[in-house]
Amino acid sequence: MDRTAGLTLPPAAPIDVLFVVLPDTLLLDLAGPAEAFRLANQVLQRRGRPAAFRLRYVGPQAEVPSSVGLSLAGIEPLPDTFDAPTWVVLLGRPGEAAQVVRRQRPWLSVRDWLGRVLPPLLDAPGTPHRLLTVCVGALLAADAGLLGTRRCTTHHELLDALIALAPRAQVLANRLWVEDGPLLTSAGITAGIDLALHCIAQHVGDALAATVAQVMVAPGRRGSLDPQRSPLLQFRDHLHPALHRVQESVCARPGDHWSAEALSAIAHVTPRQLARLFRQHTGLTPRDYVEHVRSTLAQQALDRGARTSQAVDLAGFRSDRQWRRARQRQQRAPS
Numbered sequence: 001m002d003r004t005a006g007l008t009l010p011p012a013a014p015i016d017v018l019f020v021v022l023p024d025t026l027l028l029d030l031a032g033p034a035e036a037f038r039l040a041n042q043v044l045q046r047r048g049r050p051a052a053f054r055l056r057y058v059g060p061q062a063e064v065p066s067s068v069g070l071s072l073a074g075i076e077p078l079p080d081t082f083d084a085p086t087w088v089v090l091l092g093r094p095g096e097a098a099q100v101v102r103r104q105r106p107w108l109s110v111r112d113w114l115g116r117v118l119p120p121l122l123d124a125p126g127t128p129h130r131l132l133t134v135c136v137g138a139l140l141a142a143d144a145g146l147l148g149t150r151r152c153t154t155h156h157e158l159l160d161a162l163i164a165l166a167p168r169a170q171v172l173a174n175r176l177w178v179e180d181g182p183l184l185t186s187a188g189i190t191a192g193i194d195l196a197l198h199c200i201a202q203h204v205g206d207a208l209a210a211t212v213a214q215v216m217v218a219p220g221r222r223g224s225l226d227p228q229r230s231p232l233l234q235f236r237d238h239l240h241p242a243l244h245r246v247q248e249s250v251c252a253r254p255g256d257h258w259s260a261e262a263l264s265a266i267a268h269v270t271p272r273q274l275a276r277l278f279r280q281h282t283g284l285t286p287r288d289y290v291e292h293v294r295s296t297l298a299q300q301a302l303d304r305g306a307r308t309s310q311a312v313d314l315a316g317f318r319s320d321r322q323w324r325r326a327r328q329r330q331q332r333a334p335s
Contacts, residue, residue, distance in 0.1 A: 085128035090137025135188025255316030
């Protein structure tokens, strides 16, 4: 039986993540999210699971300069059809609104392609396709007529321009990113990484997204409103590598027999030192953390309609009674 953290497996075919590259594309808007998806594949493959994302770079020109002058080459032509579930990512460009929304040939080519190819795909019930935007990418989506009345956002300096281009849309200020159905828009730069981590979490689970964030030294993953995070992301806002190794192992294999000795062996410290590190960085004991992960996974399974016995087994508890005792201990614990 698979006890994968989050109880979520990627589909057999990977998602095509299509980065649309224009002249002067902001390099960090491209590289940040792309690295997040690449690292997600790397973590999956280390765990013996197939890659979940296939990164592709498309645009109207085969080679363009980036925002920092570095040339980007090997860009595929804009496809007329999608052969797999596809997430189209529109990226930022430097400058004021009047400068970035330059309706020159590359911009117009992408705008026309978006307006022709995406509407029927995004509007289809239960569509597997998505449109993601980073910074100015929201303005390109608006210019292509893709925002409609949906909620969206962009960089704070470009909000007025977005309202002008999409007067019917619900443009939200002061947001890192906004999700409305298959449309996901972000403020730009580092917010694009936050958006990528959110999409990774939705597709392959919060625990794996937390691992990616930790590798990127971005453990304090931010949400659209920076809301209460998934319980699997709690107690990971630290940079201690030994604790992260332990937490990743517990999330990946919650049903293992996690004795103090087994946990400390992963951390390469003594059980006593591990307990001290957990208290210092999380406020929990190692046993508390294992029960927290198992209880979270059990509740997620119950929320998806699993029977209690099935949920507690998938989460790694040996019995319903053990699960109830763990919940009672957590309820008695001081907040």
